[in-house]
Amino acid sequence: MEGVAHEEAVDIAKANFLKKVSPTNQRLVRFLLELVDYGEAETISFAIEKDVDLVVLDDKEPRKVARSFELRVTGTLGILLFAKRKGLISEIGPYVEELRKHGFRISDEIVRKILKSAGELKS
Secondary structure, X not given: OHHHHHHHHHHXXXXXXXXXXXXXXXXXXXXXXXXXXXXXXXXXXXHHHHOOOOEEOOOHXXXXXXXXXXXXXXXXXXXXXXHHHOOOOOOOHHHHHHHHHXXXXXXXXXXXXXXXXXXXXXX
16 A cells, blocks of 8 residues: 555656646735635635635635635545545545554544445445
8 A cells, every 4th residue: 555655646746737836815825824824825815816616625724714715625535535436546445544644633533424425334
């Protein structure tokens, strides 16, 4: 699993569809910094500026702030669930374990819900 995950991360980093972007509305970024951390403030600001379809945020407070601006939000686990439903990965359980092993904080209850949604956990 670890080798595969690393190779996939390298592939993603090299992908030509990804690019680094920055918001232009620094006033909004400064306002958001009163509520969330810098990266999250930039993410939310950029999403508002560009009217993006979906924002990826994992922490509860930034998600709440993004939703207050009527942004649609998902997290890392939502991306994994989407990837499984699209047939890009066969299961999400090993990825969740790997994330947790590397410090990704997620409650057991949320893990159970996402695994159940993915059909990897029986009632």
